[in-house]
Amino acid sequence: MYPVKRIHLTLVTALMFLCSGTVLFGGIHTLRKGETLYGLARQYKTSVAQLKSHNGIRDHRSLQIGQRIKIPGSSSRSTSSTKTTSSYPSSSVGRGKTVVIDAGHGGKDWGAYRGGVKESYLNMKVAGKLEYYLKRHGYRVVMTRRSDSFLSLSRRASIANRYRNAIFVSIHFNATRNTWVRGAETFYAGAAGRQLASSIHRELASKCQMKNRGVRFARFSVLVQTKCxxxxxxxxxxxxxxxxARCVTSSFQTTAAQAIAEGIRKYRWR
Ligand SMILES: [Zn+2]
Incomplete structure (x- = not known):
C-alpha cells in the first residue's frame, strides 16, 4: 500500500499543469490556477479517485485550466456548490491560538498494521483534515509531520514546546489482539490535558457514533514531554x-476530524 505517495504525486504534478479562473455552479467546478484534484477532493469532501472516475479522467496531467469538473453527489443540487464549500463553518475563534497536530508514527514506524491498513497512514489522513478544519476557525496549525516520515517522540514534543498559547493533539488509531474490541478513547497525562481530552472525546464519540471507551490517564512519553x-x-x-472498514473511509476521517476540531473549539483555552 503506497496511497500516500500516489496522492502527493497527483498534487505536485497537477499543480504544474493548472493555472487560471473559476466558476462554481450546480455541482460543476471550473478549474482555476493552482487547483488540483487533491484540493478539490478536500474542498468537496470526496476523493481523488471519485473525482477521476466521475469525470472519466485517466491521467491528471491532461487537466486544463477552465476544465469543468463534475463533483460527485452534487449534480442533483440546484443551488450553487458554494453551499458545499461553506458547509463547514468558518470563524476567527482560533485567532492567536496554536494547535500542534501530531500524526502518530510514520516512516519505518507504521504503528498498528491490520488487514493491509497502516495506522501511520490513517493518522496522517485525519491530521490533514483536522488541519483544514482548524484553519477555517482561524487557528494557527503546526504539523509535526506532513509526509510518511519517521519522527521520534521527543522530537514531536520538542516541536510543540516551541509554541506559546498552544495545545498538542496526537492522532492515532488503536489495535489489540481481541478483534471484537472497538471504540474511541482519548488519553491525557496532566490536568490541562484532561479538560482538552474530555472536550475532544465528547465530540468524537458522539459525532462518529462510536463506542465510548472514555477519557483515560496515561503517562505516554509524548504527552509527558509536552509542556502545553x-x-x-x-x-x-x-x-x-x-x-x-469504517476508519479507512474518507467520510469517517472527515467526521472524526470535524469532531476533534469541534472539541478543540469548545475547549476553554487558558
Ligand atoms: Zn498509534
Whole structure:
C-alpha cells in the first residue's frame, strides 16, 4: 500500500499543469490556477479517485485550466456548490491560538498494521483534515509531520514546546489482539490535558457514533514531554474488521476530524 505517495504525486504534478479562473455552479467546478484534484477532493469532501472516475479522467496531467469538473453527489443540487464549500463553518475563534497536530508514527514506524491498513497512514489522513478544519476557525496549525516520515517522540514534543498559547493533539488509531474490541478513547497525562481530552472525546464519540471507551490517564512519553495541554486521540480500532472498514473511509476521517476540531473549539483555552 503506497496511497500516500500516489496522492502527493497527483498534487505536485497537477499543480504544474493548472493555472487560471473559476466558476462554481450546480455541482460543476471550473478549474482555476493552482487547483488540483487533491484540493478539490478536500474542498468537496470526496476523493481523488471519485473525482477521476466521475469525470472519466485517466491521467491528471491532461487537466486544463477552465476544465469543468463534475463533483460527485452534487449534480442533483440546484443551488450553487458554494453551499458545499461553506458547509463547514468558518470563524476567527482560533485567532492567536496554536494547535500542534501530531500524526502518530510514520516512516519505518507504521504503528498498528491490520488487514493491509497502516495506522501511520490513517493518522496522517485525519491530521490533514483536522488541519483544514482548524484553519477555517482561524487557528494557527503546526504539523509535526506532513509526509510518511519517521519522527521520534521527543522530537514531536520538542516541536510543540516551541509554541506559546498552544495545545498538542496526537492522532492515532488503536489495535489489540481481541478483534471484537472497538471504540474511541482519548488519553491525557496532566490536568490541562484532561479538560482538552474530555472536550475532544465528547465530540468524537458522539459525532462518529462510536463506542465510548472514555477519557483515560496515561503517562505516554509524548504527552509527558509536552509542556502545553496535550492529548492523544485513538480514533478507533483497526484490529476490529468492521471498525477498520469504517476508519479507512474518507467520510469517517472527515467526521472524526470535524469532531476533534469541534472539541478543540469548545475547549476553554487558558
Ligand atoms: Zn498509534
Amino acid at each position: 495541554p496535550a492529548v492523544l486521540v485513538e480514533c478507533g480500532f483497526i484490529s476490529n474488521p468492521s471498525e477498520r
